């Protein structure tokens with residue numbers, strides 16, 4: 001029993017992500033205690049080597065050196081509260097609980113406060129990278145108790161992916177700051193994935209390219225400025241055949257699942273009034289995909305006057321349009337983090353937050369180097385930064401593709417949202433003066449003027465009193 005003492009950290013929850021994180025910690029030389037809730041979890045781990053797997057919370061906590069550090073990797077939601085409640089009676093002042101799941105930032109905020117009242121330090125850590133990332137080094141976005149970070153941050157850093165000499169792991173701010181940044185990471189993930197799906201539609205349905213041609217294009221793009229994890233796996237996914245030698249993707253039901261973080265991002269954007277149309281289209285593409293009957297009926301009933309799509313030099317133009325789409329997706333996410341940070345007083349260092357995505361996570365891409373640079377230069381929307389001062393050629397390609405996609409009758413809503421976002425950002429004077437006039441006309445809601453300060457109401461209609 002003597003060897004089962006003085007563990008530096010413990011991992012609670014040995015599902016896919018928890019197991020990988022535990023192995024990651026052990027491979028980095030940290031004395032790690034594990035907790036397996038079920039017999040099956042414990043046996044699965046024992047079968048893989050010399051691991052110490054506890055089945056009692058009390059025993060596991062007693063085996064840890066002080067301050068005790070417990071990394072929880074359980075499904076977000078009420079389960080996290082139940083697990084915390086199970087630990088609290090055995091914890092002492094200064095002990096540290098870490099939640100590495102995809103928890104809602106408001107839950108993290110609440111847990112930070114209630115645990116602090118008991119003297120327990122809480123960290124909400126956004127962990128990205130899937131199973132492989134968790135094992136080899138994920139991107140980790142840390143929020144919560146700064147005191148806890150100072151005490152155990154070095155362990156988290158060593159677990160994380162590295163970009164050069166920098167760890168893709170950092171403390172971003174108090175309370176739910178880390179989980180917020182992870183939530184937005186996922187919103188961007190939704191946008192990038194849907195942009196890829198939409199450009200696939202343009203290639204397949206608009207340009208009538210074969211699976212082989214599309215796969216080759218994605219494979220070539222890996223060696224360009226589009227180089228990113230999602231482009232890389234798209235090339236692999238498209239190349240995969242089923243046992244009968246036919247493309248596997250073509251056999252997958254066109255109904256998308258989601259666990260909720262994309263919708264949370266959208267809810268947050270609405271609550272804070274931040275315009276995120278590409279994330280919005282991506283989230284709704286998943287909801288809309290569920291209504292198969294509407295699409296089946298619509299394909300029979302709704303007529304479209306379409307033209308064949310002719311696009312010269314299409315590979316280059318598609319690349320430019322996708323590149324601009326990616327920048328715009330990051331721009332929308334960054335704008336949301338900035339607003340939330342201001343509203344909540346988190347003081348998130350934006351270049352630092354974005355730089356954590358450069359390795360280990362699902363949205364890692366070459367492009368993030370320039371985005372980090374842009375955010376260091378100025379905190380303006382990244383589209384306006386000097387680093388992206390030369391978007392002209394890409395804008396032209398995106399506009400042409402958007403127009404021709406509409407003419408061809410191919411639904412590619414994320415691309416239309418990107419060109420709308422771009423055009424909205426360059427529209428100095430918007431049309432909402434008309435909105436204000438109409439609101440005042442039917443509801444006396446008043447309006448402001450450009451020439452005189454104050455609030456005004458007009459009797460708009462002839463004979464109105």
Ligand code: 6PG
Nearest residue numbers: 128129130186258259260261362
């Ligand atoms: C990550 C991912 C991960 C997420 C999956 C599935 O960063 O490793 O974002 O946290 O759970 O990508 O998310 P959906 O089921 O919502 O698509």
